[in-house]
Amino acid sequence: MPTDDDLFEKMRVELRRGSLVLAVLGALREERYGYTLRQSLEEAGLPIDEGALYPLLRRLEAQGLLTSEWREDAKRTKRFYQLSTQGVETLAQLLGEWNAISESILRLTEKDK
Secondary structure: OOOHHHHHHHHHHHHHHHHHHHHHHHHOOOOEEHHHHHHHHHHOOOOOOHHHHHHHHHHHHHOOOEEEEEEEEOOEEEEEEEEOHHHHHHHHHHHHHHHHHHHHHHHHHOOOO
């Protein structure tokens, strides 16, 4: 039988997974390459492993939400990512949904005042 810590950890990972998609889309309103994206997510309190970030970026690009371009920067070739037009629209819709869910959860979990 799983411990309370095991159960919490599984639920935490599940909650973070969906949140990271929104965070990555939000961070890519401005063009970034993978390393600087990871840094900005970590600075915001949402660290992500490379092994999770790059598959996520490829999936979001395949879904039409991101565009990418290989360019040389500081004598190294790097892949830069940015929201596509569809990505901008989807981010706006997801943020609206996120805010509605957040408000509902707050209403459901607030104690009587």
